[in-house]
């Protein structure tokens with residue numbers, strides 16, 4: 299039962315990401331799918347809004363910018379702060395930059411889970427290397443998986459990432475057992491309500 303719910307959430311989340319629309323500077327996409335205690339998150343941001351350019355880094359300064367951005371986006375806790383009462387922890391996080399093939403970081407937090415193999419295959423099915431060819435544009439893309447001990451208490455999720463993104467609007471797609479909702483967040487408004495009623 300649990301696996302089915304997660305598989306459904308995964309496919310829903312992926313579908314949303316694909317339908318999220320064109321690469322628009324100043325606008326990122328944040329897709330969240332909550333099933334049981336598992337929260338799956340996909341984030342994509344135009345590289346122009348993260349590091350200020352969308353080509354492979356050309357000097358040490360640009361390499362450092364990309365490295366710093368990957369480090370920041372590679373930590374789920376830098377991106378999201380779920381309501382503490384829900385007791386959520388990051389169990390998996392990965393980030394990829396379309397700026398350079400070598401810049402992929404992935405961290406599995408060692409949570410023994412029967413879903414691990416399925417997630418692994420999923421990642422391979424969605425290799426984003428082809429993003430290099432999209433008209434000279436590039437994105438940062440990150441995925442996070444959280445586990446919440448008390449998902450019923452997850453009334454909101456803060457998005458501290460927005461405080462680091464100057465004027466970027468995040469288009470949010472939220473899917474839970476109760477339904478789906480679209481939202482839009484931009485600093486100083488950084489709190490996403492999980493209430494779908």
Ligand SMILES: [Zn+2]
Pocket residue numbers: 321323344345346352434435436
């Ligand atoms: Zn672009």
